Every structure is written in C-alpha cells, then in structure tokens.
Amino acid sequence: MLPNDTSVFLAHLKNQKLRKTRVRLRIFSTLLSSTHALTIQEIVQFIPEVHFVSIYRSVEALQKAEIIKQVPQGFTNRFELSDLFRPHHHHATCEICGKTQEVDDAKIETLLQQLSVEAGLSPTKHHIELYGVCASCQISEPLLTSQNLID
Amino acid sequence: MLPNDTSVFLAHLKNQKLRKTRVRLRIFSTLLSSTHALTIQEIVQFIPEVHFVSIYRSVEALQKAEIIKQVPQGFTNRFELSDLFRPHHHHATCEICGKTQEVDDAKIETLLQQLSVEAGLSPTKHHIELYGVCASCQISEPLLTSQNLID
C-alpha cells in the first residue's frame, strides 16, 4: 500500500509529536486542494469555522514540522505544501490577471548552483519568480500600465 | 558636464513634478550610501529627525517616480535605488552572517527569458535570490552577527 498524501501528512505529524487535530487537517486539505500558494488571510477565509489565531498557530506548527512551507511571492508571503508533497518548483505569474503557473527547469537549477559557487557561497536554497503577460491578457489588454495590481 | 547621481535624482524629481525637499534628499542619500537594500524601518532609523509617516509617504512618492524600487528579499521588503542609478542585478546572501552581495550574469537572464516564453508569458521582470553559506561562516560556524537580515 503506497502512502497517499494524507498518510504522509499523518505520519509526519506523529513523527514530530504533533497531535492530529481538526484544524491541522483542514489547513492541510485546503492547501492540498489549492492550485496555488495561499496567503494566511486566504487560509483564514477558506476555513471560517476556525478562529484565526488557531490558524496562525497551526500554520506555524506545520511549518516547523516541514509539512508546509512559506514562499515569498512578490511582496506577499504565501504558504504551500512542502517538497514532501510537491516537487521543487518556481512560479511564473501574469502581471495582468495574476494567474500563476509552476515552472521547473533543470538548466536553471544548475546555473544557479554555479552562480552561488562563483559568489563564494555553498548553496542552500534560492527563490525565483518570473513575471510577464500571458497570451490572453496580451490580446484583450486592459488599460493597466506597468504599475499594477500584482503587488 | 556628465550628470552625477544627484543631478539625475533632481532631474527626475522635476520631471515627475515632485518638489525637492529635505526628506526626499535624505532618503536618496541614505540609499545612495548604503551597500545594501534597506527596509523602511531601517530608513526610518537612519533618519531620526524625520517623522516616520513622512518617510512612508516620501518612499512611496519616490517609488512611483521610479527613483527607488522595492525589492523582496526573503520575507522582507527592502528598498534600493532604481536601475537608473544601479544596473540590473540580483542578490546572493549568506544564511549565517546575512552578508549580501550583488550578482549579475547574462546567461541567467537569457535563460529566464526563455523560461517565461515557454510558460506562455511575454516576460516583464523577474526576481532571483540566492542563499548559501559563505566561506568564513563555513569555517567558524554560528555566531550570528548583528546583520542577520534573513527573516
């Protein structure tokens, strides 16, 4: 029986001596079913039956347990499931409609490793974000200038 | 007479119909003399004679005028002079001591352009941040310095 996401999640909770609670299950399933990383306020809104303070505290606990991770996106901090559940990737975002997609490319990874080494660092991690205008927004380009909504 | 940074600054103010004020000059010179991007609180502390609300407002004005720009660094937002004053670059940061250096590489720029196009976006901009451990921190591990900027 190969472990699905939920059993990996439960195993990690146990492993970290964290209890299996309603709140943590809800946060996990919310992130699992989301196509993109969520801000803490978005998580709060998705789970209206739970007090926001509990969300803050559970998010912190899950983060320490490396079940979820915080990712900076523009000037916003978002949360998504950790690499345990989703392979390493980066994000490409349309500046007009805000739609985000995942990007993964081996070349960029090795190039970044090299750059780190050239800078005298033993590489640990990196962040990349790409921004542009997607095909459909190029056609029906609204009046937004360079200075827009996305942060 | 070739324009130095300050005259470019003054020209841009005029150009944007912004007045030349003590506060804006102080913010500009603070960023000009800083080796790395500063948080708004750091700017506030560097300029104690100016009320923090005025710093917030001037920073916003200078940003709209594209004299300074906001850069996300880890989970912190920082400000630095715009590309008018400093060429396009990215940052490589040591996770132990927080020391930051600038990185510029043509290969990465073209590769990111390509990746954007592959993702169906007409590229506009990108963010990259590299993290690692620098040589001296590898030798003498911890001992976190005052400059631990990383989140």
Next chain:
DNA sequence: GTTTGTGCAAACAATTTGCAAAGAT
C-alpha cells in the same frame, strides 16, 4: 490523567488617513 491545542480578549506592531501648519515654487 496528563499534555497539547484551541478560542477569546487583549496587547502589540506596522502602516495608513485626516487635517492643520510649514515649505517649495
């Protein structure tokens, strides 16, 4: 039964807004 997690109130921190006075052109 013991320990951990949750909900609520209240504290704290960061940023924004309204308005009158000071400063720039």
Next chain:
DNA sequence: ATCTTTGCAAATTGTTTGCACAAAC
C-alpha cells in the same frame, strides 16, 4: 499666492500573547 509636503494624532490592519477550557493521547 498657490499647491505640495510634513508632522502629529488617531484609525486601521495584521500578528502575537496570556490564560482558561476542550480535545487528543
């Protein structure tokens, strides 16, 4: 003289803390 910017007080927003009760083990 006019219009912009600044300083201050206060409002607003986002996040954290203390503590009593509830839930998990």
